[in-house]
Amino acid sequence: MAYPRKGSLRVVQLASDSLQGQLDDLLKKVKHPEKREELFANCLQIKKNVDGTLDALRKLKKGNEIIHVQNYEQRKHAEERRLMGMSELLQELARRLHKELLNKQIEAADKNIKSKAAAAAKQREKSDEDDEDADEEEEEGSDEDEESDGELFITISDFRAQEEHDLSVKKGEVITIVNQNPDGWWLAKNAEGKEGLVPKTYLQVYSQQIQEASNSNKDEEEDDAEESEEEDNEEEEDEDDMEDEDEEEPKTKSNKLKVQEMQSEESRAHRLSAKKVVSEITAVDMLVEKAAIPEGFRASTLAQLLAEGNKFHMSYFLQPMLTQSNLCFKDLHLDKVDGGVRPRKTHTELMFTLWSCKMIPFPVTGVQVLSRQVRCCLFDGQRVLSNIHTVRATWQSKNPKTWTFSPRVTGILPSLLDGECFVRSNSQSPEIGILFEVGITYVYHSTGHRGDLSCGWVFLPLFTTGGVPVPHRTYEVVLNGGTPYEKGLEVDPILTRRANFLEQILVFRKQPKLLVKLKPPTGYLRNVLKLLPETLVGPKCYAHLLAYYRQLLAEALLKDRINMDSADLICNPVLATFSELLEQTDIVDALRSAWSERELTVKRSEKRDEEFMRRLFVRVYHDSVYPLLRSTTLPAIKQGDDEAEVSRWKDIANFLNQTAEKNGSLYSLLSPEHAYQVFDISEISYDFLGLTRKAASVD
Numbered sequence: 001m002a003y004p005r006k007g008s009l010r011v012v013q014l015a016s017d018s019l020q021g022q023l024d025d026l027l028k029k030v031k032h033p034e035k036r037e038e039l040f041a042n043c044l045q046i047k048k049n050v051d052g053t054l055d056a057l058r059k060l061k062k063g064n065e066i067i068h069v070q071n072y073e074q075r076k077h078a079e080e081r082r083l084m085g086m087s088e089l090l091q092e093l094a095r096r097l098h099k100e101l102l103n104k105q106i107e108a109a110d111k112n113i114k115s116k117a118a119a120a121a122k123q124r125e126k127s128d129e130d131d132e133d134a135d136e137e138e139e140e141g142s143d144e145d146e147e148s149d150g151e152l153f154i155t156i157s158d159f160r161a162q163e164e165h166d167l168s169v170k171k172g173e174v175i176t177i178v179n180q181n182p183d184g185w186w187l188a189k190n191a192e193g194k195e196g197l198v199p200k201t202y203l204q205v206y207s208q209q210i211q212e213a214s215n216s217n218k219d220e221e222e223d224d225a226e227e228s229e230e231e232d233n234e235e236e237e238d239e240d241d242m243e244d245e246d247e248e249e250p251k252t253k254s255n256k257l258k259v260q261e262m263q264s265e266e267s268r269a270h271r272l273s274a275k276k277v278v279s280e281i282t283a284v285d286m287l288v289e290k291a292a293i294p295e296g297f298r299a300s301t302l303a304q305l306l307a308e309g310n311k312f313h314m315s316y317f318l319q320p321m322l323t324q325s326n327l328c329f330k331d332l333h334l335d336k337v338d339g340g341v342r343p344r345k346t347h348t349e350l351m352f353t354l355w356s357c358k359m360i361p362f363p364v365t366g367v368q369v370l371s372r373q374v375r376c377c378l379f380d381g382q383r384v385l386s387n388i389h390t391v392r393a394t395w396q397s398k399n400p401k402t403w404t405f406s407p408r409v410t411g412i413l414p415s416l417l418d419g420e421c422f423v424r425s426n427s428q429s430p431e432i433g434i435l436f437e438v439g440i441t442y443v444y445h446s447t448g449h450r451g452d453l454s455c456g457w458v459f460l461p462l463f464t465t466g467g468v469p470v471p472h473r474t475y476e477v478v479l480n481g482g483t484p485y486e487k488g489l490e491v492d493p494i495l496t497r498r499a500n501f502l503e504q505i506l507v508f509r510k511q512p513k514l515l516v517k518l519k520p521p522t523g524y525l526r527n528v529l530k531l532l533p534e535t536l537v538g539p540k541c542y543a544h545l546l547a548y549y550r551q552l553l554a555e556a557l558l559k560d561r562i563n564m565d566s567a568d569l570i571c572n573p574v575l576a577t578f579s580e581l582l583e584q585t586d587i588v589d590a591l592r593s594a595w596s597e598r599e600l601t602v603k604r605s606e607k608r609d610e611e612f613m614r615r616l617f618v619r620v621y622h623d624s625v626y627p628l629l630r631s632t633t634l635p636a637i638k639q640g641d642d643e644a645e646v647s648r649w650k651d652i653a654n655f656l657n658q659t660a661e662k663n664g665s666l667y668s669l670l671s672p673e674h675a676y677q678v679f680d681i682s683e684i685s686y687d688f689l690g691l692t693r694k695a696a697s698v699d
Contacts (some may be wrong), residue, residue: 006610007065007067007104008060008064008065009057009060009069009072009076010069012056012057012060013075016053016079016083016086016269019046019083019086020045020082023086026042026043026046026093036097036100040094040101043090043094043097046463047087047090050083051087054083054087057079057080057083058080067445074090074479076330076522077349080199087245087612088478093287095488102181103165106148106197108648110264111178114275127585130603151176152176152205153174153176153177153220154174154175154205154206155171155175155198155202155203156204157202157289158171158285159198159287161196164194165197165277166197166198167190167198168459169190173191175190175203176189177203178195183200184201184482184486185197185199185200186198186200189517201307201482205305222428262268272290283299283444283447284297287363287444289614292366292367292444292480293453294361294362294491294492294494295492296489296492297454297481298455298481298483299453299454300375300437300439300451300453301389301437301454301457301485302375302384302435303439303452305388306375306382311571312387313388314387314389314536317533317535317536318532318533318546318582319577319622320547320553320557329557329558331344331534332553332554332558333558334555334559335554335607338556339546340531340555340614341531341551342554343530343531344531345530346425346426348424348426348432349423349424349526349529350423350521351520351521352420352434352516352518352519353419353421354374354406354419354514355405355474356403356404356514356515357393357403357515358515359513360372360403360456360516361401362400364384364443367412367443367444367445368443370440370441370639371392371440371640372392372393372439372440372638373390373391373392373393373438374391374393375388375390375394376388376421376436376438376537377389377537377541378423378425378433378434378537379433379435379459380429380433385427386423386425386536386537386538387536388538389538390416391417391421392416392417393405404545406420412541412589412592413541414585414586415539415592416585416586417587420531420540420541421537421539422521422525422530422536422537422538422539423537424529424537425536426535426537427535429570430467432462433459433460434459434460435457435458435460436458436486436514436516437484438454438456438457438514439454439455440455441453454483455479455491455512457479458477458479459484460475471518473517475515476514476515477513477514478512478513479491479511481493490511492512520627525543528543531547531550531551532546532550533550534675542588542591543587549578552574552614552617555614556572556686565685569685569687570686571685572684572686573683574618574622575686576630576684577683578615581629586645587628590628590656591621591625594623594656594659595617595620597618598620623664624656627665627669627676628652630677630683631651631675632646632672632677633651633674634652655668
């Protein structure tokens with residue numbers, strides 16, 4: 001009898017059934033504490049087989065099936081979800097088994113250390129107690145041995161032991177690190193000889209030489225000051241006899257003073273930056289210590305980068321780059337046919353949509369959450385490669401742990417709430433990906449401290465290990481705790497600590513997650529993105545406005561300049577104020593609204609004329625954005641202040657309505673009801689050379 005042949009999908013389903021049986025047997029064996037090493041090896045092997053089966057499933061196509069399969073795509077997706085769930089469960093199980101093995105190794109090391117300490121105590125009792133000199137030498141030798149056993153670290157905050165093998169430390173305590181475990185929990189020894197695990201985020205390298213050097217520098221500065229005073233007195237007394245020496249001494253003194261001033265400015269800058277970081281760390285540590293926030297929360301890394309300057313702002317990456325010779329632009333070329341900027345292709349170009357965040361821990365009473373947001377950028381595991389884009393999240397009071405994006409509103413959706421974004425990157429690195437940092441802006445009532453917290457982060461790679469782009473689909477990824485430079489930390493470790501071994505596997509499903517979808521750009525949007533810089537992350541809703549700005553840049557820098565070697569300021573209000581506009585998203589939305597209304601009145605033949613559309617964009621910009629940027633009656637921006645945001649939007653809406661009624665902004669500019677800043681020539685002067693120099697430094 002001939003058996004019917006099985007299709008590819010059926011073969012994968014049978015393999016999945018076999019792997020499911022192996023997983024069930026493994027979970028039964030987990031209840032027994034013996035043979036942990038064997039279970040860990042089996043777990044890794046099963047996970048490897050599951051991942052291989054998952055890769056084979058994703059390569060299947062309906063056309064390759066030898067027999068007809070009903071609901072092929074539905075069955076394939078169901079099998080894919082099944083294998084992904086098995087893979088995540090095995091990964092969590094392997095991590096727990098690995099942690100248990102490490103704990104056993106630590107216990108064995110503790111027993112070994114205690115036995116050695118007991119043997120050493122017996123030997124000391126038998127030694128001659130009267131020989132004090134020999135005892136002092138032995139103590140010095142033992143101290144040197146202890147210092148040579150590990151590296152010295154100093155604690156930056158208090159840490160209380162929460163488990164049996166943890167070591168409690170106080171802020172400023174110097175400890176010796178015996179073993180640096182890869183999971184972030186390091187084996188430490190204090191001055192009393194006690195050993196235990198301490199999180200590495202509470203430690204900082206201790207160097208006594210640096211402190212001695214700083215003290216010696218202070219002494220040298222005081223000595224130099226005293227010597228300079230003595231030399232001044234001697235110069236006044238011997239002014240007539242030593243004229244030649246007096247001419248040389250002021251020169252050397254001025255040089256010394258310049259060096260001291262430069263050193264003092266640099267040290268002052270370092271102290272201010274260190275003070276800022278330490279104050280933020282101590283504030284977060286205080287909240288963790290009081291159990292106001294989970295242990296995995298940290299001060300927002302991306303928010304600190306945004307606060308340092310404009311290096312990670314969109315306006316910085318929109319500026320053209322100079323080549324290494326500084327003779328021409330690297331990423332801005334004129335299209336001789338259309339007259340605008342020449343389209344440029346990049347290595348990576350895609351869209352992503354933020355759907356939701358699930359099971360995000362909520363701070364306790366006493367911590368007021370002002371806003372919830374997700375910050376995203378290009379990241380290669382070591383450094384940020386693009387601008388940092390922020391998307392505001394919305395939530396319901398009934399379910400504060402679930403965040404959503406792109407809510408339904410009347411009119412245009414504010415760009416700050418738009419979860420549809422584009423990504424452009426020309427990096428050839430296979431390790432590049434998108435870094436998502438889920439965070440909140442908060443105020444702690446008891447101290448009044450205000451800051452930005454990271455509620456977790458996740459890195460979504462854009463390429464597989466083989467260098468192939470990842471498939472365009474929806475990803476549900478688990479958030480990590482700590483900072484992007486810390487590995488193996490959970491957002492809320494208390495959930496897994498309180499549960500037993502089997503309950504921890506179930507708790508894994510309640511971990512905070514981010515739901516994001518990758519998809520390619522299509523149609524008109526693909527042509528618009530080609531006009532933008534090679535590296536940029538931003539919202540889809542005003543990508544066309546950024547394209548108009550780049551076209552105006554190409555005209556002003558490459559077409560309208562009479563002499564290409566000229567570095568004079570360019571009189572152009574749009575180019576001069578566009579960077580300021582991007583920092584105020586509500587005024588960007590005003591430009592979007594005014595431009596969409598004006599586009600409705602344009603004929604099809606006029607839309608095909610790109611020169612006409614650029615001139616029309618400049619006119620709309622002058623009537624809507626430029627007066628708002630110079631207004632003094634518009635309230636200041638306050639992040640997380642709902643009243644200030646509503647007040648700003650009401651004033652902006654009233655201005656747009658008045659401009660539409662009067663057919664232009666001239667009435668508002670001359671009306672005594674509105675007040676504007678005193679005119680400055682810098683408002684309409686575009687310094688392209690200074691901006692391109694800053695952009696060229698990134699290359």
